[in-house]
Amino acid sequence: MRLELRRAVVEGLVFGPATGLDGGLLTVDADEALRCLEGISLTKMRLEIARPGESVRIIPVKDVIEPRCKVEGPGEVFPGFIGDVETVGEGATLVLDGAAVVTCAPVVGFQEGFIDMCGPGADYTPFSKTKNLVLIAEPEEGLEKHAYEGALRMAGLRLAHYLAKACASVAPDRTETYELPPLAGRNSDLPRFVYIYMLQSQGLLHDTYLYGVDVKKILPTLIHPNEVLDGAVASGNCVSACDKNTTYHHLNNPVIAELYRRHGVDLDFLGVIVTNENVVLVDKKRSSSYTAKLASMIGADMAIVTEEGYGNPDTDLVMNCAKLERRGIRTVLVTDEAAGADGASQGLADAVSEATAVVSAGNVNAIVVVPPMDRVLGWPESIATLSGGNESSLRPDGSIETEIQAIIGSTNELGFSAIGSRWV
Amino acid sequence: MVKEIERAGFPVVHIATIVPISLTVGANRIVPGVAIPHPLGNPDLPAEEEFALRRSLVERAFRALTTDVTEQTVFND
Numbered sequence: 462m463r464l465e466l467r468r469a470v471v472e473g474l475v476f477g478p479a480t481g482l483d484g485g486l487l488t489v490d491a492d493e494a495l496r497c498l499e500g501i502s503l504t505k506m507r508l509e510i511a512r513p514g515e516s517v518r519i520i521p522v523k524d525v526i527e528p529r530c531k532v533e534g535p536g537e538v539f540p541g542f543i544g545d546v547e548t549v550g551e552g553a554t555l556v557l558d559g560a561a562v563v564t565c566a567p568v569v570g571f572q573e574g575f576i577d578m579c580g581p582g583a584d585y586t587p588f589s590k591t592k593n594l595v596l597i598a599e600p601e602e603g604l605e606k607h608a609y610e611g612a613l614r615m616a617g618l619r620l621a622h623y624l625a626k627a628c629a630s631v632a633p634d635r636t637e638t639y640e641l642p643p644l645a646g647r648n649s650d651l652p653r654f655v656y657i658y659m660l661q662s663q664g665l666l667h668d669t670y671l672y673g674v675d676v677k678k679i680l681p682t683l684i685h686p687n688e689v690l691d692g693a694v695a696s697g698n699c700v701s702a703c704d705k706n707t708t709y710h711h712l713n714n715p716v717i718a719e720l721y722r723r724h725g726v727d728l729d730f731l732g733v734i735v736t737n738e739n740v741v742l743v744d745k746k747r748s749s750s751y752t753a754k755l756a757s758m759i760g761a762d763m764a765i766v767t768e769e770g771y772g773n774p775d776t777d778l779v780m781n782c783a784k785l786e787r788r789g790i791r792t793v794l795v796t797d798e799a800a801g802a803d804g805a806s807q808g809l810a811d812a813v814s815e816a817t818a819v820v821s822a823g824n825v826n827a828i829v830v831v832p833p834m835d836r837v838l839g840w841p842e843s844i845a846t847l848s849g850g851n852e853s854s855l856r857p858d859g860s861i862e863t864e865i866q867a868i869i870g871s872t873n874e875l876g877f878s879a880i881g882s883r884w885v
Numbered sequence: 886m887v888k889e890i891e892r893a894g895f896p897v898v899h900i901a902t903i904v905p906i907s908l909t910v911g912a913n914r915i916v917p918g919v920a921i922p923h924p925l926g927n928p929d930l931p932a933e934e935e936f937a938l939r940r941s942l943v944e945r946a947f948r949a950l951t952t953d954v955t956e957q958t959v960f961n962d
Contacts, residue, residue, distance in 0.1 A: 665922055740921040742903055773921055776903050811906045 462550050463640040464687040467532065467633035471559035474510050474592035480627040487560055489594060489624065497623040502612045503566075503598040509838050511563070511578050511593040516835035518582075519595055521573030521843045522869050523564045523610075524696050525588050525707040526617045528557035530625035531691070538625075539618045539692040539708075541673015550687030555625050555633065561591040561709055562624065564617040565839045566598050568609050568666070572848045574702020574869040575861075582831035582861075585871040587878065588709070595838050596620060610666050614697050618708070639687050639721055641730060644759055649729040655761035655790075656686070656716055656730075657752055657781055658694075661706070661769040662737035666699040669706075669769070671735055677744075681736035681752040683759065686717045689733060698769075701848040703825045703866035704797050704874050706769050715876050716765055716795070731759050736781070738774040745777050753784035767795045768874045771825060775810040786815035797822040797872035802864070822873060823880045825849070825866035833859030887912045898946045898960075900924060908957055914949040915959045916942065 472485035480490045491508045498506060511517040529538045534552010537544030563576065576588045583589035596616060600609040660669035662677035669676050671684075672693055684693065694711040717733065724730040736752045739745060756764055764785050768778045778794055785792045794816055798808030804824050826849075841859070844850040849864035856862070865871040870878055888911055890897040899912035902924050907915045918924030919938070926939050949960045 663921065740902070741919070742905075742917065745903070773903050773906065776905050780905070811903075811909050 462685050462687050463638065464550050464690060465533075465553040466556050466637045466639065466690060467553055468556045468558040468635050468637065469628060469631045470634045471557050471592055474512060474560060474594065476510065480624065482557065482628040482631045487557065487592065487624070487628070494620060494623060497619050498616050501616050501619075502601045502604050502608060503616060504601050506596065506598040509595040509597060511576075511595055511838065513578060513590050513592070515578045517578040518575055518834040518837045518841065519563055519565050519593070520575035520837065520839045520841055521565065521567055521847060522576055522702070523566055523568055523573060523613050523699065524617045525709040525869065526562045526621040527709045527712050528560050528562065528621045528624035529692060529712065530555050530622055530629060532629055536691070538622060539695055541670060542615060542618045542695060543622045546672050548688065549691035549693055550685050554691055555629055555631070557625055557628060558634075559592055560624065561588060561593050562617050562621040563588065563593045563595045564598070564613050565595055566609070566613055567840050567843050568606065568613060568699055572700050572702070573843070574847060574867050575844070576869050577831055577834065580832050580834075581829060582868055584879065585829065585865055585868045587870055594620070594624070597839060607666060610697060610699060614695070618695060639690060641685065641724065641732070644731060647729065649725070651725070651727060651729040652762045653729045653731050653760055654720055654763045654765065655756045655759065656720055656733045657756070657764050657766040657785070658689075658733050658735045659738055659766065659768050659774065659777060659781070660694065660735060661698050661700055661774070663740050666697070667770070668697040670695045670697055676735065676737045677739050679735070679737060681734055681748050681755060683755055684733050684735055686721065686730070686733050689714055689717060694735070700770050701825065701866050702869045703849070703871040704770055704822070706873065706875060707870065710870065710873060710875055710877050713877065716767055720765070728763070731761055736777075738769065738777045740773070745780055749777060749780035749784050752781055753788050753790070756785055756790055757788045761790050764790050764792045765795065766792060771797060771799050772810055779809070779811050779813040779816055783813040783815045793818040793820065795820045795822065795874050795876055797874055798824045799826055800824045802826050802828055820876070822876060822878060823865070823871065825864060825872050827865045828862065829865050829868070830860060830862045896950050898949045900942065900946055904959055911957075913954055913957050914952070915957070916946050916949055917959065917961065918942070
């Protein structure tokens with residue numbers, strides 16, 4: 462399976478009469494862009510622009526999506542949502558590199574986060590560095606919350622696809638090729654690595670989709686990393702902002718990128734096992750056993766496991782670890798910690814003696830104060846009910862004191878952030 | 886909280902869905918719950934069946950409370 466990511470770099474973002482990319486400037490026809498959302502059960506939809514360095518706060522943020530579309534090969538990005546459900550990961554895909562679609566709406570109220578485009582809060586989120594087209598929307602009257610989430614999810618994916626599609630004829634600035642040979646017939650002496658990709662699937666708007674399928678309903682399954690690069694995994698999550706994987710994170714998974722970079726150099730990258738984090742113990746047992754079995758079947762020597770969220774998914778994480786290790790597969794875990802404001806409490810809710818190699822992406826309870834912004838997109842008062850915030854978080858001058866878990870991507874467990882620490 | 890109640894001299898039962906976490910934090914009497922969003926019931930069941938399920942959980946918890954234990958014990962039935 463061979464995939465080209467053709468990256469067209471976006472240096473600037475403005476509204477204008479016709480959507481397109483010219484000389485690094487992405488122009489968006491807002492009326493046409495909103496027309497691509499017709500039929501979606503949202504109202505009061507409007508688009509705003511937030512650029513790096515501007516005094517802008519976006520709150521509450523539901524998802525962030527990188528604009529991509531297929532330009533060669535079968536299927537379309539975000540299969541199951543855009544186009545058909547054809548297997549993706551082959552041919553060529555256009556990436557508007559540096560741009561992002563951000564969806565902003567008070568969908569759940571208690572587990573969304575914010576993005577600051579400047580100031581100390583900006584250091585905690587990668588989306589202060591992207592040129593953001595922000596969709597702000599409210600639900601149609603009577604729309605239930607799960608349907609509101611579904612509508613917003615679809616709106617974000619459609620908008621991201623629309624932007625890329627409108628630029629499909631642009632010559633890319635650089636092209637990356639991603640290719641792995643079939644597992645059969647590999648003749649490598651290098652250690653064989655599998656990536657165990659844990660996806661949030663607790664229900665109650667804590668869901669992730671694989672080819673449009675709710676992953677709480679799957680048995681763990683083997684997929685090619687290229688499928689992830691083409692949007693086979695899409696976020697439907699309204700969980701704690703700090704360590705939910707937005708769709709942008711999935712598309713730019715740094716574990717996959719690094720395993721690819723070192724494939725054939727000092728490791729042999731076998732593939733990706735997608736697994737879930739369900740809310741009943743029997744599912745956790747079944748999925749972790751099945752994951753370890755799959756890893757063993759494809760001959761893995763080493764596994765890297767990433768978690769999504771914290772709390773009870775810590776049990777999925779350490780069950781995966783113990784069962785992989787017992788099969789002789791050396792395992793590294795990537796997670797974060799809920800260790801209290803002073804960092805002195807136990808970081809994970811669960812532990813096993815086999816978990817001897819753990820990378821921490823930071824402490825979600827660390828406190829930060831962010832100053833007021835000139836422009837606030839969305840609903841600033843929602844900080845009172847975001848995970849990490851409280852009723853006194855929003856001060857009269859517009860500044861916010863909060864745990865960093867209210868900032869989108871601040872302790873991302875794929876390692877897609879600038880902060881972290883190492884356990885020994 | 887379970888450990889503090891026990892430290893004060895009262896027997897205590899932890900009804901918890903994710904038993905491994907309960908074991909990790911050191912509870913001594915554990916009754917498995919149904920699911921994280923609804924540990925003490927199951928909204929998918931008809932009312933009568935759910936009532937029976939809830940009653941059995943409470944009765945199991947009472948039995949656990951009145952059972953002497955010498956090590957961490959999970960009351961599965």
